[in-house]
Structure formats: structure tokens, C-alpha cells
Amino acid sequence: MQEPTAGERFLNGLLPENPTYRQMLGLCATLAVTNGVKPAFTMACSTGFVLICANAMISLMRKHLQPHLRILIFTLTIATFVTVVDRLLQAFFYPMSQQLGPYVPLIIVNCIIISRCEVCASKQSLPIAIADAVGQTLGFLIGLVSLASLRELLGNGTWCEFEILPQSWPRWRILMLPPGAFITFGLTLGFIEWFVHRKQRA
Amino acid sequence: MTQQTPSEPLLQVAPSPHLHASHLSTQRVMLDVLIALIPVCAVSCWVFRWYALKQLVLCELTALLTETLCAALRRRKSPVWDLSASVTAVLLALSLPWNAPAYIAIIATVVAIGLGKAAFGGLGFNLFNPAMVGRAFVMLSFAREMGASGYVAQVPGLDVISQATPLTAAKQYVAALASGATVADSVQTAFQNIPPLSDLFLGIANGSLGETSVGAICLGGLYLCIRKTIAREIPVCMLLTAAAMLGLMQLLGFTDDGFGALHHLGSGALFLGAFFIATDPVTSPLTRRGRCIFAAGLGALICLFRALSSYPEGVMFAVLFMNAMVPLINRYTIRKPIGGPVPGSAASPKA
Known part of the structure; x- marks a missing residue:
């Protein structure tokens, strides 16, 4: 099988290998922060920053990686960038940092990042690794924002804290609560699976 | 291999005796x-x-x-x-x-x-x-x-619904007493207006649509028990556990004497839950021992929810919680075959 080019890797991350809907990675953060579009967006950007930086760094030092120490090096690199993001958020977006709580430090254990380091960055050159990371980042952004839009719109009548539905429309509060995350994610996932299967059959 | 739709099994399986199994269809x-x-x-x-x-x-x-x-x-x-x-x-x-x-x-x-x-x-x-x-x-x-306010309104000709549901009135009264502050007049009135036991039996009380009349529920429940449609141990175990718990709670002072164990038994969805909701054959355990554990857990949980949670009633959450336990209960109450497990088989305790 031919190795995918940088462009293909980028496009793969968007939908065919979407981290949320197709790979189903990083679900802890996905379920926790998608009760609003703003926290979801912040989360996706933070994760994206860490993912791109870590992928670039790992790709640059891939010749020096020892196989038995590689996971350790991945984690250390990721942790460095997560600390940067955490401090940045605390300094400039303090309320958002409070709202996201432990989920920013938990980016360290987000499987998307470590899987991209392992699958792509530790074996490919810098441009390919960056294209891959950007594609995955945008895919994660699509996943999070689509879930958060559904939950915020139906659960609170707003999008990005901007009032969309009239006051008379009943708010489905459960969608803003933790069970709503599972219900929304399950139904969206089911719909996408159905769509993909239908396309494959046709 | 041919494709089979799971909804149409090849074999129709019903418990024996099979001569008169027609009444066991879904x-x-x-x-x-x-x-x-x-x-x-x-x-x-x-x-x-x-x-x-x-x-x-x-x-x-x-x-x-x-x-x-x-x-x-x-x-x-x-x-x-x-x-x-x-x-x-x-x-x-x-x-x-x-x-x-x-x-x-x-x-x-x-x-x-x-x-x-x-x-x-x-x-x-x-x-x-x-x-x-x-x-x-x-x-x-x-x-x-x-919630509580969804039950109360003033509609001419319908006196029942002008008062809070019995459980809500009792909950607010006990909470107000426990907080040490003076009990507000509205709470006091609502508590005094809780219908007597006879009304709770007939159903002349506020509440969810089907939960008010213990008498009607028991009538339907008895029919189901006689027809053997439901597993009788579920309502029996559930109501006995709940009664025991409520009696204990009254002795320990969790409930007010004006709204004791009998009132608690008669109000809310306890009976409806015991006869109609907990007995759903799909979501209750398979063995008799399992069903007893399931029902006892339900009865105990309902009383705990009523006494300690912020909701006045707990049947719904108790049922959902115990439903989640059913696979576990099924696993632990598998019946041993007559004569014990075959020696040396996987089911034998000493392999």
C-alpha cells in the first residue's frame, strides 16, 4: 500500500478518519466540554495547539527516538505543550480556564495526540506530520463544535451564548447535563454510521 | 450462511408445559x-x-x-x-x-x-x-x-389539584422543621390538608395521573397475580421492604408523625411501581431469587430517595438504578443444575 501524501493525510483527518466520529478518540473531553459551543471551541483549539506542536517536535527528533523509550518521550513532549496552553488560558481567559477545569491538564492523556505521534509523526517528515496534525485538529474541531451546537441549541436555546430559539420554545435541559452528552453523541454517531454504510452500499 | 432477521426466530421457545402455551404470547x-x-x-x-x-x-x-x-x-x-x-x-x-x-x-x-x-x-x-x-x-x-409546582393549579370544579401532592407537602414540612426556622403558613396548611388514608386508597388526592388510587392499583395488580402474568414475588418483596424501611424510618424520626409509614405507603407511585413498573419481564431478573433481590433493592432505594434526596418521590430513579443492576443480579443468581455442577466443568467451583 502506498503511503498517503501530506494532502491526503490532511483530508483524512477531516471526515474519513474524524477523531471524534470515526476513530472515537478523546471521548472523555468530548463528552465533558460539549455543553456549550464556547468551551468546546476552546478545548478543540487547545488540543489542536498541543497536537500540532507535539507532532512537529516528535517529527524533528524521530531519528533519535529509542523504540523502548518513545512513549515516554511522547508524553513528556505533550506535557510540555499542555503546560503552555494551561498557563496561557489561565493568564488570558481565566473564566474559560475555570469552566474547563481539569480537562485542560487532561489533554496530556488525550489519545488523539499520542496516537498521531505514534502513527504518523514518529515516522514521517515535518511537513507531512504537520499536515496530519492540522487535519486531525480540524476534524476534532468539527466533532466537538457539531456536538456542542446540538446540545446548546436544544438544551439552552442559544448558540455561542447568542439567543436563537424564542423564549416560548421549551429548553431540553437534559441535553446540557452529562446524560445529554451520551444521548447526543450516541445518536449523532448512529446517524453518521448509517450515512457511511448507505454510501458504501450505493 | 443465510441472513436471518433477529426479530423472527426459527424456534418459538415457551416454558413448558407446551399444551396450553398460547396464553404466554407477548x-x-x-x-x-x-x-x-x-x-x-x-x-x-x-x-x-x-x-x-x-x-x-x-x-x-x-x-x-x-x-x-x-x-x-x-x-x-x-x-x-x-x-x-x-x-x-x-x-x-x-x-x-x-x-x-x-x-x-x-x-x-x-x-x-x-x-x-x-x-x-x-x-x-x-x-x-x-x-x-x-x-x-x-x-x-x-x-x-x-416538578412540585407542575401539580398545583386552581381549576374550578377540581378541588384535588389545588393542594400540593402529599409527598411534596410532607417533604417541605419535614425540611422546614429540620432547618429549625419557623414553618411557613403555606407549608403548614398544605401539610394539614394532606388527604386521610381513606382518600389515598380511593384516589382522591393530587399526584401523577395513575398513582393516586391504591385501591384501583391493587385491583389491577391482583388480576395480574391471579393470571400469573407478573412475577408475584416482585410486588410482595418490594412492598414488604418498603413497609419495613418506612416503619424503621418513622421510629428513627426521619418522617413526621403526622405523615407516618402508612401515609408514605399509600401516597406516591410505590404501588403503581410495585405492580406495574417493576414487574416488566424484560427489565427484571430471570430467577426467583434474583427478582426478590431486585424488588427488595427497589423498596429500600425508594425509601432512601424519599427521605434523603431532594426529590419527594424516588420510584423512577430507583427503577432505573435497579434495572442497571439486573445483569449483575442475573449473573449471581444462576441456578445450579440438580445434582450440582458437573465435576471438572467450567461451572464447577473447584476446577
């Missing part, structure tokens, strides 16, 4: 439950007038539509004739407040049938009682309309 069981629910619905329509009728009709229509639609999505024949959707709809309607707006009844039913049952693969595959899934969804979504 349809017959569900019809029995519907018949048993007639007195409850009748009392409900008598107490709450057309409000009860409205919820029943709305839920029933929505359930049939949703069931047909979900079956059509999977290219199956509509299973409405097994009547299970109708039973779910009636139970759901009976668990709603009389004043719940139409959209709540519709959303609850769609969630009950669509998410509670069809999403798991249809009747027999659902982990949780569909009616309770639907109710939990709207309960958490529309706390104001489904």
Missing part, C-alpha cells in the same frame, strides 16, 4: 396488563377528568406512531400489535402530572419508545424500563413543569 401478556390498568385509568379519569384522558390519548397515539416509524427505519413490519408500545404509553401517561403540557407527553413518549426501546434493538433488548426512561428524560429536561 400479545396476551401485554393485553393482560392493559386490562389490569383499566381500573387505574378509570379512577384517574374520574379524579382528573379530561386532563387524564388527554395525556392517555396523546401518549398512546405518539407511541403507536413512533413504534411504526422506528420499525419502518429498520424495514420491519410495525410491531404495534404486540401491544407493548401501548402498555409503555399508558404507564408513561399515568406517571405524568395532570397539568404537563402536550409537548412533554409527546417528547416523553418518543424518547421512551425511540431511545428506551428501539435504540437498543426493540422489545426484549432494552436494558431500562422504557416508560421510566421517557419520564426521566422529561423530568430532567423540564424540571419546572414536571
Whole structure:
């Protein structure tokens, strides 16, 4: 099988290998922060920053990686960038940092990042690794924002804290609560699976 | 290998003896439950007038539509004739407040049938009682309309609904006493106006549509027990545990003496839950010992929820919680074959 080019890797991350809907990675953060579009967006950007930086760094030092120490090096690199993001958020977006709580430090254990380091960055050159990371980042952004839009719109009548539905429309509060995350994610996932299967059959 | 649809098994399996197994079809069981629910619905329509009728009709229509639609999505024949959707709809309607707006009844039913049952693969595959899934969804979504204030309104000719539900009145009174502050007049009046036990038996009390009349529920429940449609150990174990717990709680001072164990037993959805909701054959354990554990857990949890949670009633959450325990209970109550496990087999304790 031919190795995918940088462009293909980028496009793969968007939908065919979407981290949320197709790979189903990083679900802890996905379920926790998608009760609003703003926290979801912040989360996706933070994760994206860490993912791109870590992928670039790992790709640059891939010749020096020892196989038995590689996971350790991945984690250390990721942790460095997560600390940067955490401090940045605390300094400039303090309320958002409070709202996201432990989920920013938990980016360290987000499987998307470590899987991209392992699958792509530790074996490919810098441009390919960056294209891959950007594609995955945008895919994660699509996943999070689509879930958060559904939950915020139906659960609170707003999008990005901007009032969309009239006051008379009943708010489905459960969608803003933790069970709503599972219900929304399950139904969206089911719909996408159905769509993909239908396309494959046709 | 040929493709088989899971809904149409090759072998129809029914418990022996097989000579008269025709009454054990899903349809017959569900019809029995519907018949048993007639007195409850009748009392409900008598107490709450057309409000009860409205919820029943709305839920029933929505359930049939949703069931047909979900079956059509999977290219199956509509299973409405097994009547299970109708039973779910009636139970759901009976668990709603009389004043719940139409959209709540519709959303609850769609969630009950669509998410509670069809999403798991249809009747027999659902982990949780569909009616309770639907109710939990709207309960958490529309706390104001489904909460204590959703039950109270002034409607001429309907005196029952001008007072808080017995459990809410008792809860607020006990909470006010416990906080040490002076009890507000409205709370005091509501507590004094709690109907006497005889009214709770007849059903002349405020509450969810089907839960008010202990008498009608027992009548339907007895029919089900005599027809052996439901497992008798579930209501027996559940009510006995609840009675014991409530008696203990009264002795320990968790409840007020003006609203003691008997009042607690008679109000709320305890009886409806015991006879109609907990006995759902799909979501209750398979063995008799398992069902006893399940029912005892339910009774205990309901009392704990009533005494300690912020909700006045706990049947719904208790049922959902114990439903989640059912696979575990089933696992631990597997019956040993006569003569014990075969030596050396995987089931033998000493391998």
C-alpha cells in the first residue's frame, strides 16, 4: 500500500478518519466540554495547539527516538505543550480556564495526540506530520463544535451564548447535563454510521 | 450462511408445559396488563377528568406512531400489535402530572419508545424500563413543569389539584422543621390538608395521573397475580421492604408523625411501581431469587430517595438504578443444575 501524501493525510483527518466520529478518540473531553459551543471551541483549539506542536517536535527528533523509550518521550513532549496552553488560558481567559477545569491538564492523556505521534509523526517528515496534525485538529474541531451546537441549541436555546430559539420554545435541559452528552453523541454517531454504510452500499 | 432477521426466530421457545402455551404470547401478556390498568385509568379519569384522558390519548397515539416509524427505519413490519408500545404509553401517561403540557407527553413518549426501546434493538433488548426512561428524560429536561409546582393549579370544579401532592407537602414540612426556622403558613396548611388514608386508597388526592388510587392499583395488580402474568414475588418483596424501611424510618424520626409509614405507603407511585413498573419481564431478573433481590433493592432505594434526596418521590430513579443492576443480579443468581455442577466443568467451583 502506498503511503498517503501530506494532502491526503490532511483530508483524512477531516471526515474519513474524524477523531471524534470515526476513530472515537478523546471521548472523555468530548463528552465533558460539549455543553456549550464556547468551551468546546476552546478545548478543540487547545488540543489542536498541543497536537500540532507535539507532532512537529516528535517529527524533528524521530531519528533519535529509542523504540523502548518513545512513549515516554511522547508524553513528556505533550506535557510540555499542555503546560503552555494551561498557563496561557489561565493568564488570558481565566473564566474559560475555570469552566474547563481539569480537562485542560487532561489533554496530556488525550489519545488523539499520542496516537498521531505514534502513527504518523514518529515516522514521517515535518511537513507531512504537520499536515496530519492540522487535519486531525480540524476534524476534532468539527466533532466537538457539531456536538456542542446540538446540545446548546436544544438544551439552552442559544448558540455561542447568542439567543436563537424564542423564549416560548421549551429548553431540553437534559441535553446540557452529562446524560445529554451520551444521548447526543450516541445518536449523532448512529446517524453518521448509517450515512457511511448507505454510501458504501450505493 | 443465510441472513436471518433477529426479530423472527426459527424456534418459538415457551416454558413448558407446551399444551396450553398460547396464553404466554407477548400479545396476551401485554393485553393482560392493559386490562389490569383499566381500573387505574378509570379512577384517574374520574379524579382528573379530561386532563387524564388527554395525556392517555396523546401518549398512546405518539407511541403507536413512533413504534411504526422506528420499525419502518429498520424495514420491519410495525410491531404495534404486540401491544407493548401501548402498555409503555399508558404507564408513561399515568406517571405524568395532570397539568404537563402536550409537548412533554409527546417528547416523553418518543424518547421512551425511540431511545428506551428501539435504540437498543426493540422489545426484549432494552436494558431500562422504557416508560421510566421517557419520564426521566422529561423530568430532567423540564424540571419546572414536571416538578412540585407542575401539580398545583386552581381549576374550578377540581378541588384535588389545588393542594400540593402529599409527598411534596410532607417533604417541605419535614425540611422546614429540620432547618429549625419557623414553618411557613403555606407549608403548614398544605401539610394539614394532606388527604386521610381513606382518600389515598380511593384516589382522591393530587399526584401523577395513575398513582393516586391504591385501591384501583391493587385491583389491577391482583388480576395480574391471579393470571400469573407478573412475577408475584416482585410486588410482595418490594412492598414488604418498603413497609419495613418506612416503619424503621418513622421510629428513627426521619418522617413526621403526622405523615407516618402508612401515609408514605399509600401516597406516591410505590404501588403503581410495585405492580406495574417493576414487574416488566424484560427489565427484571430471570430467577426467583434474583427478582426478590431486585424488588427488595427497589423498596429500600425508594425509601432512601424519599427521605434523603431532594426529590419527594424516588420510584423512577430507583427503577432505573435497579434495572442497571439486573445483569449483575442475573449473573449471581444462576441456578445450579440438580445434582450440582458437573465435576471438572467450567461451572464447577473447584476446577
